[in-house]
Amino acid sequence: MTDAMRAETVQFPGDGGDTIEAYLAQPLDGPPTGGVVVIHHMPGYDDGTKEITRRFAAMGYLAVCPNLYYREAPGASPDDAAATARAQGGVPDDRLVGDVAAAASHLRALPTSNGKVATIGYCSGGRQSFLAACSLDLDAAVDCYGAFVIAPPPEGLPLKVTPLGDRAGDLSCPILGLFGSEDQYPSPDEVAELESVLTDAGKPLEFHTFEGAGHAFFATDRSSYRPEAAVEGWQRIADFFVRHLATD
Amino acid sequence: MCTYQTTTLGVSGSGKGARGWFPLTDATVYFDHPVHASAEHTLNIDLRNPERGPDSRVAVELDPDAARALAEAILRTLEAVPQALRTAARSV
Numbered sequence: 001m002t003d004a005m006r007a008e009t010v011q012f013p014g015d016g017g018d019t020i021e022a023y024l025a026q027p028l029d030g031p032p033t034g035g036v037v038v039i040h041h042m043p044g045y046d047d048g049t050k051e052i053t054r055r056f057a058a059m060g061y062l063a064v065c066p067n068l069y070y071r072e073a074p075g076a077s078p079d080d081a082a083a084t085a086r087a088q089g090g091v092p093d094d095r096l097v098g099d100v101a102a103a104a105s106h107l108r109a110l111p112t113s114n115g116k117v118a119t120i121g122y123c124s125g126g127r128q129s130f131l132a133a134c135s136l137d138l139d140a141a142v143d144c145y146g147a148f149v150i151a152p153p154p155e156g157l158p159l160k161v162t163p164l165g166d167r168a169g170d171l172s173c174p175i176l177g178l179f180g181s182e183d184q185y186p187s188p189d190e191v192a193e194l195e196s197v198l199t200d201a202g203k204p205l206e207f208h209t210f211e212g213a214g215h216a217f218f219a220t221d222r223s224s225y226r227p228e229a230a231v232e233g234w235q236r237i238a239d240f241f242v243r244h245l246a247t248d
Numbered sequence: 249m250c251t252y253q254t255t256t257l258g259v260s261g262s263g264k265g266a267r268g269w270f271p272l273t274d275a276t277v278y279f280d281h282p283v284h285a286s287a288e289h290t291l292n293i294d295l296r297n298p299e300r301g302p303d304s305r306v307a308v309e310l311d312p313d314a315a316r317a318l319a320e321a322i323l324r325t326l327e328a329v330p331q332a333l334r335t336a337a338r339s340v
Contacts, residue, residue, distance in 0.1 A: 043283060076302035079283045083294045084302045087256055087276045158256055214288070215281075222281060223288050 004028040005057045007050075012106050014066065015098020021074070022066040022103060023050045025057035032114040034139070034245025035107030037100055038065040039121030039128045041216070042090070044082035045069060048221050049122075059238060061245065062110055066103045068096065089160040090124065093131055100132040114247040118173075120237065121146060123216060127161065133175060134167040140244035142176045142237060145215050147185035150193045168197045174204040176240045178233045180213035180226070208236055254278040263295045263306035270304050273297045282309035291315035 007025040014020035023045070027033065036056045040049040045067040056063035068091045073081035085091065104117040118140035121129030126146020133141035143149070150165045175198065179191045186194075191209060198205045210217065210229035217226040218233060259275045274296045282290040290309040297304040310318065326334070 043281065073302035079307070080302035080305055082283075083276065083296065083305055083307065084298065086254060086278065087274065087294070087296065087298070154253070157254055159254065223286060224281065 002029055003058070005054065007054050007057065010064075010106075012102060014070075014102045015095045018071060020066055020099060020102070021045075021070045022064050022106070023053050024062075024064045024106075025054045026062045026110065026112070027057055027060055030060060030112070032112050032247050033060055033062060034114055034116040034118065034241065034247075035062040035064070035104065035110070036241070036245075037103045037107065037117060037119045037132075038063055039096075039100065039119060039125035039132070040065055040068060041121075041123035041125050041219075042082060042086070043123075044078035044085070046078035048219060051220075052122075052218075055234075059241070061241065062107050062113060064103050064107055066099045068099060087158070089158040091128070092160060093128075093162070096128050097132055097135045100128070101136050104136065104138070114245075116140075116245045116247075118142065118241060118245055120144065122218060123147075124161075127164065130171075130175065131164055131167070133173055134164065134170040136172065138173045140173050140176070140240060141171075142178065142240065144178045144218060144233070145180060145183055145186065147190075149186065150190045150197070151186070165194070165197050168194075168201045168203065171198065171201070171203045174206070174240075174244055176236060177205065177207040178236065179207070179209045180215060180217050180229065181209050181211045182214035185215060206236075206240065208233070253280065259295065263297075265306050266303055270297050270300055272306075273299070279312075283307075285309040285311070287311060 005027050010024045011019050038053045053063045053065045069081040069085045073084045116139040119129040119132045120142035122144045126143040127149050129141050130143050148161045152163050153159050195207050213226040213229035216224040217229040255277045257275050259272050261272045263272045272295050276294040278292050292309050295306040
């Protein structure tokens with residue numbers, strides 16, 4: 001086994017059969033392995049998210065990040081695409097689930113897949129990772145500081161999101177939640193309520209809140225980056241995926 | 249934190265983007281993480297023409313104090329212009 005990997009832009013049918021673009025990274029050799037669907041943050045399908053996708057391949061997993069804004073802005077720069085999507089109220093939930101299902105199927109069809117797939121999402125993608133895990137048959141899910149899972153968004157915003165607390169009973173897999181104590185979206189109270197709702201529903205969960213960190217502490221290209229929280233968070237993700245994506 | 253605080257409105261006028269001047273039809277105003285400015289949060293404005301594509305956009309990310317000063321300067325400037333000129337500008 002070497003540490004060689006391949007990373008490239010691919011296309012496949014997403015929700016409703018629409019062609020979507022995605023960034024796929026995979027180890028070039030090695031034993032069958034699990035897959036990770038990376039759900040990008042609200043600022044879009046950007047260099048930072050592609051770097052995260054490659055990191056999962058370096059960890060030995062098949063990883064794919066669908067461009068959730070491809071329909072509105074094919075070929076656009078990530079910031080222009082994100083501006084377009086924001087003005088339209090974000091990605092509709094049904095379409096998100098369809099696109100993640102397509103990405104998971106794409107991973108499972110790869111010759112080195114062991115059939116297991118997890119999702120991980122950041123910012124708005126954290127909520128979407130939870131949504132996907134409540135809607136699809138997955139092996140693990142990670143929610144990195146996703147807002148509006150429990151609390152409704154402020155009134156008057158064009159954002160098309162609704163709280164998902166009533167979906168907790170549908171969660172199909174163990175969930176890892178990574179949050180910052182200084183974040184307000186989601187607030188520590190919202191995180192505590194989500195933990196309570198999941199516990200009441202009998203769902204396996206592992207939540208960590210990092211002191212001194214706010215929203216987007218994994219984002220290395222932003223001033224919100226908090227190295228201690230990010231390093232510890234990456235370790236938690238690695239441990240979680242070893243437990244839930246390993247070949248049976 | 250990601251505030252998601254966003255307001256959208258229709259506008260008319262022109263803006264200069266990456267491909268030159270174009271007519272503006274829409275604006276989005278939001279307070280959230282910037283793409284480029286070195287601050288955790290900024291007041292962001294996108295002046296856009298969606299029909300011409302995602303890159304028909306003039307974007308700014310402003311320090312909150314700068315954004316307020318700019319907004320006040322815009323209002324002061326408009327208020328200093330005689331009403332007849334503002335009306336005439338709309339009818340050109």
